[in-house]
Amino acid sequence: GCRMWTLAWLGMASLCLGAAWAVPAKERRKAEKPKADVALYENLDLDNYDLTLDNYGEILDLSNYEELYDYGDLAPKIEVGTLAPRPKDPEPLPNLDAMAETPKLQPPTTAGPIHPAPFPVQGLPSCLLCLCIGTSVYCDDADLEHIPALPPDTAYLYARFNRIGAVRAGDFTGLKKLKRIDLSSNSISWADADAFRLLPSLQELIVPENRLTALPELPRSIVRLDARLNRIPSAGLRPEAFRDLKQLQFLHLSDNQLDFIPAPLPESLRSLHLQNNNIQTMHEDTFCDSQDHSQVRRALEDIRLDGNPINLSLFPDAYFCLPRLPTGRF
Numbered sequence: 001g002c003r004m005w006t007l008a009w010l011g012m013a014s015l016c017l018g019a020a021w022a023v024p025a026k027e028r029r030k031a032e033k034p035k036a037d038v039a040l041y042e043n044l045d046l047d048n049y050d051l052t053l054d055n056y057g058e059i060l061d062l063s064n065y066e067e068l069y070d071y072g073d074l075a076p077k078i079e080v081g082t083l084a085p086r087p088k089d090p091e092p093l094p095n096l097d098a099m100a101e102t103p104k105l106q107p108p109t110t111a112g113p114i115h116p117a118p119f120p121v122q123g124l125p126s127c128l129l130c131l132c133i134g135t136s137v138y139c140d141d142a143d144l145e146h147i148p149a150l151p152p153d154t155a156y157l158y159a160r161f162n163r164i165g166a167v168r169a170g171d172f173t174g175l176k177k178l179k180r181i182d183l184s185s186n187s188i189s190w191a192d193a194d195a196f197r198l199l200p201s202l203q204e205l206i207v208p209e210n211r212l213t214a215l216p217e218l219p220r221s222i223v224r225l226d227a228r229l230n231r232i233p234s235a236g237l238r239p240e241a242f243r244d245l246k247q248l249q250f251l252h253l254s255d256n257q258l259d260f261i262p263a264p265l266p267e268s269l270r271s272l273h274l275q276n277n278n279i280q281t282m283h284e285d286t287f288c289d290s291q292d293h294s295q296v297r298r299a300l301e302d303i304r305l306d307g308n309p310i311n312l313s314l315f316p317d318a319y320f321c322l323p324r325l326p327t328g329r330f
Contacts, residue, residue: 126150130159135177147171150178155201160184167191167216172199180204191216203247215241224250228273234259242266253277254304261286261305270299275327276307288321295321303327 126132126148130139135155139148144162155177164183169192172178179201188210196202197217205218208228214236215227222245232253242248242265249270253262258277263286265272284290288297305312305328313330 126154150175154178156180156182158182159186162186164188167195169194171195175199177201180206182206183210185209188212190214193217208252212236217241218245220245221247223247226250226252227256228252229255231257233257234262237262240264242269249299254307265300267297268299271302272300273302273304274308275304279305279308279310282310282312282315282318284315284318286318288318290317293320296323297321298323 126137126139129144129148130137130142132138132151135153137150137154137157137159139157139159139162141161142159144159144164146164147157147159147167150157150172152174154175156179160182161184164186165188167183167188167190172181172195176199178199180203181196182204184206185208188207189212191212191214193216195216196205197219199219200221202219202221203223204226205222205224206226207230208226210227210230212227212230212232215232215238217238218225218241225248233256237258240263242251242262245266246268248266249268251265251269251271252273254273254275254277256277258274258279260279261274261282263283265287287300287303289295301323303322303324303326305326308328310328311330312326312328319325
């Protein structure tokens with residue numbers, strides 16, 4: 001009996017000693033953890049911390065950022081032995097033979113609207129041959145040989161890079177709203193005298209890179225004429241062709257065959273490009289009125305005469321009224 005009592009007392013004592021020893025062990029493990037180095041944060045002013053693009057490089061050193069960061073922790077874990085999901089069966093393709101069959105046309109009913117007969121090929125309106133957006137008609141690179149019939153409200157026509165060979169008097173009949181005609185890079189060799197004259201709203205006529213040998217009469221509303229890279233000689237211009245064009249501001253006739261500067265020029269003119277022609281001489285009244293030495297022609301600031309065989313220094317009295325001297329050989 002005494003032996004059993006002694007064993008029970010020893011068991012109870014060991015349990016109490018184990019519990020008492022466990023608490024200091026936890027405290028010891030906490031104490032064994034390394035303390036943070038307070039010196040690392042001593043120089044960091046958290047009260048005035050402001051991270052901007054200017055001081056970003058001073059606060060964070062990005063030169064070895066990839067070396068310090070361990071990207072291995074972010075690598076996805078792949079379980080070996082798992083199977084990818086089975087792909088879905090592809091949907092059956094439509095029967096192309098059935099789709100290619102010509103749909104059966106239903107006989108017209110008397111209740112519906114009656115559509116007009118189709119136009120013949122040579123009389124197709126421009127909105128079937130070209131692209132019509134609002135009041136603009138785009139016929140660029142459409143293999144046209146003549147100007148198509150245009151809608152009556154057309155204001156802007158672009159028919160560049162075609163094979164149009166001539167402009168007829170009736171091509172623009174009734175187009176009172178037409179403001180711009182661009183026929184660049186065609187094969188136009190002639191235009192009727194009245195092809196453009198009767199257009200009351202025309203402001204821009206653009207016909208560079210054609211084969212014109214004469215200019216037709218222009219409406220008084222014209223602001224810009226671009227006829228560069230043609231074959232127009234001085235004989236192809238009507239006498240005093242530009243005198244009455246009081247709205248004309250840009251006259252570009254470079255790379256033609258002109259022998260002299262077309263004069264008189266309207267006071268509204270701002271830009272005159274005549275480079276690469278055959279101009280050899282100039283009259284003293286070409287730009288300025290030699291009888292009025294108080295004249296100042298402020299609008300005409302851009303005159304190009306380079307590429308001509310004329311020596312501009314031989315005509316010193318021809319530029320006194322201009323804000324700038326012409327560009328060319330002096």
